[in-house]
Amino acid sequence: MRFVIRLSLISLVALIVVCIYAGTTSAQPAPQRDGSFLKNRLEQDDVNDDGKVSRDEFSGPAPMFQRLDRDGDGEIEIKEVVKIMSMRSPANNRKANARIPSDLEIKRDVVFGKGGDRDLTMHLVFPTKKTDQPLPAYVWVHGGGWQSGSKEGGVNQVSRMVAEGFVGATIEYRLTGEAPFPAQIEDCKCAIRFLRAHAKEYGIDPERIAVAGSSAGGHLVALLGTSGDVKELEGSGGWPDQSSRVQAVVDLYGPSDLATFVTTEGFEAHNRTGSPESKLLGGGEVIGNKEGIRRVNPITYIDDQDPPFLILHGTKDPVVPMNQSQALHDALGTAGVETKLKLIPGAKHGGREFSTPEINDLIMSFLKKQLPVPK
Incomplete structure (x- = not known):
C-alpha cells in the first residue's frame, strides 16, 4: 500500500x-x-x-x-x-533519440577506445542538413566529482551547438570508483584521438575540435587544453598515431590547483580521505600528495601553444571555489594564451545562471570565433 x-x-x-x-x-x-x-x-x-x-x-x-x-x-x-x-x-x-530535435541525428554508443580492459563509448550528434565541407566538433565532458555522472546528459548540451553547424560528441570516461587519475584524462584524450582518426567518416575538420565541460568535466577539458600530446597522460586506449590536442576550451567552474582548493576557507573538507579530490588522487588526504596535485593540475602543463579558453564561474559557488578558475585564467594569461574569465555574480555551482541567453551567446560567439562554421 x-x-x-x-x-x-x-x-x-x-x-x-x-x-x-x-x-x-x-x-x-x-x-x-x-x-x-x-x-x-x-x-x-x-x-x-x-x-x-x-x-x-x-x-x-x-x-x-x-x-x-x-x-x-x-x-x-x-x-x-x-x-x-x-x-x-x-x-x-x-528510444531516447525520439527527444532529439528533428533537424538533428544521433549515433549512440560508438566505441572509441579502451579504458583498461573494457570498451569506452560516446554518442555522436549530427545536423541532418548535409554539407560538403567538414564541420568543427564540439565535445562535451560530464561532471560529477569524477565519481558519478554519465555521457547521457551531454546530448542536450551539444544539441544547440550542432544546430549551429557543429558535430557534437558526448563521451564517457572511467570514474574514480573504477580507476584513479590519470584514467579519466587518458580516456578523454583517447576520444579526441578517435574523432581525429575518423574525421573524414564523420564529416569533422580534424583541426577544429572544441571541448567543454562542467565541474569535474571542466577540470578535464582544461587539462585537455593544456596537456595536448603530453605523453605521460596519453594512455593506451587507441589511435596512438593521432594527436590529442584541441583548438578551443570552454571550462565551466572546474577545479585546477587542488592544494589551493582544499585549503580555501570553507572548503577544507575536500582535503579529507574519501572526498572526490582524494579519490581522484587514489586515496588519502590531498595535502601531502604533492606529485598527485601537480599531475592533475591543468596549470602544470601550460605553454604558449595552448588553445584559447573561455572560463565561467559563479561568485557564490559552494562546491568549487572561484579561485580555481581565477588561478587558471591568470596562468594562461601569463603564458600568452588567449583567455576570457566570466564571473557570474551570485551564481552557485551550476544553475540557470549558466544557461541564460547572455551566457549561451557568449559561449556560441567564442566557439564560432575560434572554429568558424562553414556558411
Whole structure:
C-alpha cells in the first residue's frame, strides 16, 4: 500500500511539473504523460551532469522541487524518479533519440577506445542538413566529482551547438570508483584521438575540435587544453598515431590547483580521505600528495601553444571555489594564451545562471570565433 501511494504521488507531481515546464493550462493536454518529458527537462536542468538536480539547478517552482526531492537531501535523483515513472507506463521505454530535435541525428554508443580492459563509448550528434565541407566538433565532458555522472546528459548540451553547424560528441570516461587519475584524462584524450582518426567518416575538420565541460568535466577539458600530446597522460586506449590536442576550451567552474582548493576557507573538507579530490588522487588526504596535485593540475602543463579558453564561474559557488578558475585564467594569461574569465555574480555551482541567453551567446560567439562554421 505504501508503495502504491508513493507511486501515485510521484506520478501526480510529475504530471504537474510537466504542465508547468511546458507552460500548459487545464484546457491543454499535458505532453508525454509517461514521464519522458519530465526526464528530459530534469536532464536539461542538470547543468553539471552528475545525475542529480540541486535546488539551484531546478527551473521549476520550489514546491515542486520539494515534492520530487523524496529523501529531503536537497537533490532530485533523476534516475530514481525516472525508474518510478517507468513503472506506470511502458511508453517511457521509447528510444531516447525520439527527444532529439528533428533537424538533428544521433549515433549512440560508438566505441572509441579502451579504458583498461573494457570498451569506452560516446554518442555522436549530427545536423541532418548535409554539407560538403567538414564541420568543427564540439565535445562535451560530464561532471560529477569524477565519481558519478554519465555521457547521457551531454546530448542536450551539444544539441544547440550542432544546430549551429557543429558535430557534437558526448563521451564517457572511467570514474574514480573504477580507476584513479590519470584514467579519466587518458580516456578523454583517447576520444579526441578517435574523432581525429575518423574525421573524414564523420564529416569533422580534424583541426577544429572544441571541448567543454562542467565541474569535474571542466577540470578535464582544461587539462585537455593544456596537456595536448603530453605523453605521460596519453594512455593506451587507441589511435596512438593521432594527436590529442584541441583548438578551443570552454571550462565551466572546474577545479585546477587542488592544494589551493582544499585549503580555501570553507572548503577544507575536500582535503579529507574519501572526498572526490582524494579519490581522484587514489586515496588519502590531498595535502601531502604533492606529485598527485601537480599531475592533475591543468596549470602544470601550460605553454604558449595552448588553445584559447573561455572560463565561467559563479561568485557564490559552494562546491568549487572561484579561485580555481581565477588561478587558471591568470596562468594562461601569463603564458600568452588567449583567455576570457566570466564571473557570474551570485551564481552557485551550476544553475540557470549558466544557461541564460547572455551566457549561451557568449559561449556560441567564442566557439564560432575560434572554429568558424562553414556558411
